[in-house]
Amino acid sequence: MYDVLIVGAGTAGMACAITAAGQGAKVGVVEKSDHIGGALHWSGGHMSAGGTRLQKSRGIDDSPEKHYQDIININGSSGDLELIKLAVEEAPRTINWLEDLGFDFAPECPRIIYGHVPYTLPRTHYGTNKALSIYEVLKPLWDDQIKKGNIDLFLHHEWKGLEQNNNQFNEVITENSDGEKSFFGQNIVLTTGGYGSNPSFFSQKHPNTPLMSSTYPSATGDGHQIIEKIGGRFQYAEMHLPSLGGVELAKGRCNFNEAWAMVLTSVYRQPREIYVNNQGFRFMREDEINADTRERLAIQQPGWTFWLIFDEAALLERMENGIENPIMIGWDTEKIKAAALEERFLWKADSIASLCQKTGLPYNNLNTTISGFNTIVDQGNDHDFGREYLKNKVEQAPYYALQVHASVLVTFGGMKVNPQLQLLDQAGKIMPGLYGAGEFLGLGATSGSAFCSGMAITPALSFGRILGKTLTK
Ligand SMILES: Cc1cc2nc3c(=O)[nH]c(=O)nc-3n(C[C@H](O)[C@H](O)[C@H](O)COP(=O)(O)OP(=O)(O)OC[C@H]3O[C@@H](n4cnc5c(N)ncnc54)[C@H](O)[C@@H]3O)c2cc1C
Structure with missing residues (x-):
């Protein structure tokens, strides 16, 4: 004993x-x-x-x-x-x-x-x-x-x-x-x-909630299932919140340490891209600082997923001190370009139409969103969402679409x-x-x-x- x-x-x-x-x-x-x-x-x-x-x-x-x-x-x-x-x-x-x-x-x-x-x-x-x-x-x-x-x-x-x-x-x-x-x-x-890391238990506790998991593989809820069966009380599922930035590396799986987009907050990197949902529409100011606000807006989008749309100029842009600060945490521009060739979570195309063909994003909506945003940059006023960082248009081919997910870390x-x-x-x-x-x-x-x-x-x-x-x- x-x-x-x-x-x-x-x-x-x-x-x-x-x-x-x-x-x-x-x-x-x-x-x-x-x-x-x-x-x-x-x-x-x-x-x-x-x-x-x-x-x-x-x-x-x-x-x-x-x-x-x-x-x-x-x-x-x-x-x-x-x-x-x-x-x-x-x-x-x-x-x-x-x-x-x-x-x-x-x-x-x-x-x-x-x-x-x-x-x-x-x-x-x-x-x-x-x-x-x-x-x-x-x-x-x-x-x-x-x-x-x-x-x-x-x-x-x-x-x-x-x-x-x-x-x-x-x-x-x-x-x-x-x-x-x-x-x-x-x-x-x-x-x-x-x-x-247990999709069926997760969906039992969080019905109709997409699971894109970044949790350790052994996190399979064994303890919860055993203790619930003998009368224990499971609580707080309704508080569920995901973290933004996972990219799908394997079916239903992301990995924070391997590939993660810097969209948790805009404090560390001003957005040179726009965010659109699966319908091709913007849904938030991309330079929102508050992580909680960002998370809650993202989970109102279908599938809890969204796309970062940017052009070559945005990809290559450096910070004022000349240092790279790309959209993927810890990656450099070359690694991002290489990932675009693989077409797993990042796509590249010479036109918006072709980008839509590759990603399934609806062309009419995305095209309207992009031209609307470019006008916003010209006018210097984002009357739709109040974005203040308005330096980058989406106008110089090739164009990129990076799909990110609201992913579960905990x-x-x-x-x-x-x-x-x-x-x-x-x-x-x-x-x-x-x-x-x-x-x-x-x-x-x-x-x-x-x-x-x-x-x-x-x-x-x-x-x-x-x-x-x-x-x-
Ligand atoms: C990518 C990532 C980043 C994170 N970053 C942070 C952070 O910065 N700050 C923060 O506060 N939290 C963070 N977290 C969360 C935090 O790390 C975890 O919540 C915490 O480490 C979990 O500790 P634990 O002891 O509960 O579980 P674990 O450390 O996962 O240990 C559970 C152990 O139980 C074992 N086990 C499971 N089922 C059985 C069974 N049936 N029989 C026997 N053994 C079993 C498992 O194999 C495992 O060894 C992060 C999590 C992830 C995945």
Whole structure:
């Protein structure tokens, strides 16, 4: 019987296991895949906290209270406010802990990030290697605890069910090619992540919502399905919001790290293109700064997809300091031109008519939209949408059409817990022996109905640590 039995060796699971083992607990971890780390391998790793040592050293006067206030201003006081409080209170301790472990902060941190609605203070912290910077400091601790025999890790063990004994959930049943196996724990911590890589579960929870997923492949909602079946309460699906900029690399899949258009905000790159929906019509001012406004306008478009239409001059244009700042994050112009030849998500043509033939965009509408926009640039007044950055017409062949999607990076729905992170059933009663952390709780719980920077990965680490401490007392 383990003191703490953890299901899922990802962000929250690793933090929990290391903390519990560090306090002398005997920890078991079952993990379905062949590796640990989960979404840390893909995540941007932006963490947010108010009142960290690093902030103080930079003269930033911040606190958990200010962080909380910003969050509820951004999300309209939505989400689980008790969990948000718990998350922001623990967040500076989590960041300081990472710092103590030798975390490699990017030199510009902490920063205000505009890819989500910005906080009022610089409080987003991240490493030089995205979330892998987190993995890199956790892994040696993990290996050490495994070596000491304090953590037993069972890879390739897919959790399939739970059993109660003496009115307490203490048995986790896993399955693999060797068959079924039971593991026993005084306390069971569920950290199986989100569900964005399970299209059928996603569509069950979000009917009529297109899924273009950029989530880690193991995010298949196993925990949600198992816990819902035994009476757990799934909530916050209605808060679902996607992130803008994914391009379809494989059917239904985008990848934030491989190919992503810079359309989250216009703060980092003024738009030299127009955005049109599938009908060829503009639907927003492309230089809108507010990420939340952009996301909500994009999901009003059919299929939650839109097109960036630009010409050769826009593609080649450089910033005033001569540096390239192309539409695809981290790409240069040559790479974009090469992608246009592949015609997977980017098309190039010598005329608007031919571009429409290739993409299926309706010619009459798009042509009217483009000539209307070119007139707007001449007049210097976007009476349709109020765009202020009006430097580029769409007039010099070849023309380009880049299709982008509102894509899922994190899922908002998740299982209900109380402020002690104990799982609750439909009636609000504690499910004895069961605890949860991470995306299993849903981004809606810790970020509410809007994206607040760092409010997925920081609570995952923090709640993992809190459980690691409290369950070994
Ligand atoms: C591209 C990308 C960028 C992101 N950027 C940010 C960011 O900048 N800031 C931020 O706050 N958040 C970000 N996120 C979200 C954040 O990284 C995740 O929400 C968080 O890391 C999830 O942690 P977790 O522990 O809940 O799940 P994970 O880290 O995904 O771990 C879950 C683990 O459970 C295992 N598991 C699943 N089912 C089973 C089963 N049946 N049996 C056994 N094991 C199982 C999985 O294999 C996995 O190892 C990003 C996500 C993505 C995909």
